[in-house]
Amino acid sequence: MTRLPPKPPARPEKVSLRRYVKLFRQDILSAQPAKLYRAWMAEFKTPFFRSYMVNDPGLLDLVLKARPDDFPKSGRVSEGLRPLLGDSVFLTNGETWKRQRRIIDPAFEGGRLKDTFPAMWDAAQACLERLDEGETEIEEVTSHAAADVIFRTLFSIPIEHEIATEVFSEFRDYQRSQPILNVAAFVPLPKWVPRFFRKRTRQTARSIRGLITRLTQARAAEIAAGTAPDDLATKIMTTADPQTGERFTSEEMVDQVAIFFLAGHETSASALAWTLYLVALYPEWQARLAEEAQALESCDFRVMSQLRLSRDVFREALRLYPPVPMMVREAACPEEFRKRQVRRGSQIVLSPWHLHRHTRLWERPDEFDPERWNTENGKHCMRVAYMPFSAGPRVCTGAGFAMVEGPLILSMLLKHFRFEPVAGKEPQPVAHLTVRARDGIWLKVSRRG
Numbered sequence: 001m002t003r004l005p006p007k008p009p010a011r012p013e014k015v016s017l018r019r020y021v022k023l024f025r026q027d028i029l030s031a032q033p034a035k036l037y038r039a040w041m042a043e044f045k046t047p048f049f050r051s052y053m054v055n056d057p058g059l060l061d062l063v064l065k066a067r068p069d070d071f072p073k074s075g076r077v078s079e080g081l082r083p084l085l086g087d088s089v090f091l092t093n094g095e096t097w098k099r100q101r102r103i104i105d106p107a108f109e110g111g112r113l114k115d116t117f118p119a120m121w122d123a124a125q126a127c128l129e130r131l132d133e134g135e136t137e138i139e140e141v142t143s144h145a146a147a148d149v150i151f152r153t154l155f156s157i158p159i160e161h162e163i164a165t166e167v168f169s170e171f172r173d174y175q176r177s178q179p180i181l182n183v184a185a186f187v188p189l190p191k192w193v194p195r196f197f198r199k200r201t202r203q204t205a206r207s208i209r210g211l212i213t214r215l216t217q218a219r220a221a222e223i224a225a226g227t228a229p230d231d232l233a234t235k236i237m238t239t240a241d242p243q244t245g246e247r248f249t250s251e252e253m254v255d256q257v258a259i260f261f262l263a264g265h266e267t268s269a270s271a272l273a274w275t276l277y278l279v280a281l282y283p284e285w286q287a288r289l290a291e292e293a294q295a296l297e298s299c300d301f302r303v304m305s306q307l308r309l310s311r312d313v314f315r316e317a318l319r320l321y322p323p324v325p326m327m328v329r330e331a332a333c334p335e336e337f338r339k340r341q342v343r344r345g346s347q348i349v350l351s352p353w354h355l356h357r358h359t360r361l362w363e364r365p366d367e368f369d370p371e372r373w374n375t376e377n378g379k380h381c382m383r384v385a386y387m388p389f390s391a392g393p394r395v396c397t398g399a400g401f402a403m404v405e406g407p408l409i410l411s412m413l414l415k416h417f418r419f420e421p422v423a424g425k426e427p428q429p430v431a432h433l434t435v436r437a438r439d440g441i442w443l444k445v446s447r448r449g
Contacts (some may be wrong), residue, residue: 003281003282003368004366004367004368005277005278005281005320005321005366005368006426006427006428006429007029007320007357007366007429008027008029008030008428008429008430009030010030010032010033010034011030011031011032011033012033013033013034013035026430027430027431027438028325028326028431029325029353029429029430029431029435030430032351032354036053036055036351036354037354037357037358037359037365038358038359038360039053039055040054040055040056040059040338040360041053041054041055041056041059041337041338041340043340044349049343049345049346049347050342050343050346050347051346051347051348051349052337052340052342052346052347052348052349053349053350053351053354054337054348054349054350055351055354055355055358055361055385056337056338057361057384057385059337059338060350060355060384060385060387060391061384063329063348063350064350064387064390064391064392064394065391065392065393068392068393068394069094069332070331070332070333070335071329071330071331071332071348072093072094072329072330072332073090073091073092073093073328073329073330073394074328074329074330074347074348075330076328076330076347083201083202083205083206084174084205084208084209084258084262085255085258085259085262086209086251086254086255086258087252087255088100088255088256088258088259089101089104089255089256089259089397090259090262090263097394099241099243099244099246100252100256101393101397102241102242102243103236103239103240103241103247103248104236104239104256104397105397106235106239107232107235107236107239108232108397108398108400108401110400112232112235113301113400113401113404114301115230116153116231116232116401117299117301117304117404118299119149119152119153119156119231120149120152120153120404120405120408120409121299121408122152122158122299123145123148123149123152123158123159123409124145124408124409124412124413125412126145126148126158126159127141127144127145127148127409127412127413128412128413128416128417130144131413131417131445132445133445133446133447134444134445135422135442135443135444135445136442136443136444136445137440137441137442138273138276138277138419138440138441138442138443139269139270139273139436139437139440139441140440141273142268142269142270142272142273142276142409143168143172143265143266143269143273144159144168145269145272145409146264146265146266146268146269146272146405147159147164147167147168147171147261147265147269149264149265149268149405149409150260150261150264150265151164151167153231153232153401154231154232154233154257154260154264155215155219155231155233156229156231163211163214163215166211167208167211167212167261170204170207170208170211171204171208171261171265171266173200173204174201174204174205174208174433208258208261209254209258212254212257212258212261213250213254215233215257216233216237216250216253216254216257217250219233219234219237220237220250222234223237223238232260233257236248236253236256237253260398262433263396263398264398264401264402266323266433266434267323267324267402267434268323268402268405268406269434270321270323270434270435270436271314271317271318271321271323271388271402271406272314272406272409272410273436273437273441274317274320274321274435274441275313275314275317275406275410276410276413276419276441276443277421277427277441277443278313278316278317278320278368279313279410279414279419280419280420280421280443280444281368281421282368283420285309285313285368285370286414286418286419288309289309289310289313289410289411289414290414290415290418290448292306292307292308292309292310292411293307293310293411293412293414293415294415295307295411296411296412296415304404304407304408307407307408307411309370310407310410310411310414311403311407312370312371312373312374313370313407313410314403314406314407314410315370315373315403316368316369316370316372316373318388319356319386319388320356320357320368321429321435322352322353322356322387322388322435323388323434323435324352324388324390324434324435325351325352325353325431325434325435326349326350326351326352326353326431327349327350327351327352327390328347328348328349328350329347329348329350330345330346330347330348331343331344331345331346331348332344350387352387352388353435355385355386355387356385356386356388358385361381361384361385362377362381362385363375363377363378389402415448416447416448417445417446417447417448418445418446418447418448419443419444419445420443420444420446421443421444422442422443422444425439425442427439427440427441427442
C-alpha cells in the first residue's frame with residue numbers, strides 16, 4: 001500500500017464569506033476547496049472585488065515572466081508584513097524593487113556560494129553537536145540550524161552571539177502569530193477593522209528591527225574602519241547601484257536584512273523539517289541518503305556535486321511542502337484570462353501548494369517520489385509547474401543558496417543520525433509565515449552505529 005505524506009483537509013465547496021474568512025484566519029491551506037488541485041483557474045467572488053487563483057502554466061508564465069510589471073506584488077499582502085519588513089525587496093514594486101535587486105543580486109551570484117560554503121558547513125557541524133537522541137521536535141532543530149546559517153553567512157557570527165540569539169528568539173514568537181497572507185489579501189477592510197495581527201506581533205517586529213539595526217550599524221563602522229569581514233552583509237552594504245551609484249541607507253539595509261532572515265531562515269527551516277519527516281517516513285530513501293552522505297569528509301564545495309540524491313529528495317520536499325504556499329499579484333490593467341474578463345485591481349493568487357499537487361499536471365502528485373525528477377513528466381513539470389522560489393525576474397535571489405544549504409545539512413544529519421516517525425504524532429501542515437506543522441514535527445532521533 002502506498003504511503004502518502006499528510007496534507008490539510010479541504011473545505012466544503014460552498015461556504016459563506018464569513019465562514020471562509022474564519023477558516024482563512026485559522027489556516028489558509030485548509031480554507032481552500034479540493035477543486036483547486038485540478039482547476040486551471042478559479043474565481044473567488046466577494047462583495048468588493050474578484051480574486052483569481054491561477055494554475056494554468058501559460059497564465060503563470062504571463063504573470064511571472066512575460067509581463068511581470070503588469071502584475072506587481074499586491075499591496076494587500078504587505079499590510080500584515082510591513083511592520084517587520086518595511087520596504088524590503090519582498091514587498092516593493094516597480095523602480096524601487098529593480099534598484100534593490102541591482103544592489104542585492106551580486107551578493108548571491110554563483111561564485112559567492114562557494115565563498116559562503118564554509119559558514120554553512122560550520123553551521124551544519126554545530127547542529128550535529130546540539131542534536132540529542134530521543135523524541136525531538138524537529139522544527140526547533142531546523143529553525144536553529146537555519147538561523148545559524150543566516151547569521152554566519154550574513155554577519156560572520158554564530159547564533160550563540162548575544163544579538164543573534166535575541167533575534168532568533170523574537171522571530172520564533174513572530175512567525176507563530178503572523179500568517180504569510182493577511183486576510184486583507186482577499187477582503188478590503190476599513191481602517192477601523194483590526195488587521196488580524198496581535199499587538200505582540202507588532203511589538204516583536206519592532207524589537208527584531210531594533211536588534212538588526214545594532215548589527216548593521218556595527219558593520220557600517222567596521223566597513224568605515226576597513227576591518228569588516230568579506231561576508232554577505234559587507235558585500236550588500238558596499239555595492240552601489242550600477243545605474244545611480246547609490247548604496248542602501250541604514251534604514252533600507254535593516255529592511256533587507258529583515259527579509260533575508262525571513263526568506264533565508266524561516267523558509268529553509270520549514271523545508272528542511274519536512275524533508276527530515278519524509279525521509280523518516282520512507283526509510284529506504286533515508287538509507288540511500290545516509291550512504292551518499294559518506295562523501296562528506298572535509299569542507300570542500302565540490303562535494304555538493306556528489307549529493308545528487310539529497311538534492312532530489314530536498315527538491316521533492318519543496319514540491320510537497322513549498323515553504324511559501326501562496327503568492328498574490330495584482331492586475332495593473334484589465335486582462336482576459338481563459339475567456340474571463342479580469343478587472344484592473346483584481347487579485348491574482350499563485351499557489352505553489354496547489355500547483356505542485358495539480359492532478360492534471362503531475363503523475364501521482366500526492367506521492368513522495370524523488371526519482372520523478374528524472375522522468376519526462378518530472379522534467380516537464382519542473383519547467384512549467386514548479387515554483388517553490390517563485391519564478392521570473394522576482395525569483396528568490398537566494399534560491400541557489402537554499403539548494404546548497406538544504407542538501408548539505410540534510411546529508412550531514414543523516415550521516416550521523418537516524419530519524420523515525422513517532423507513533424500517534426503525524427504532523428498536520430498549516431500555513432503560518434510558512435508551511436509548518438500544527439503541533440510540530442516529532443521524530444525519534446538515534447545515532448548511527
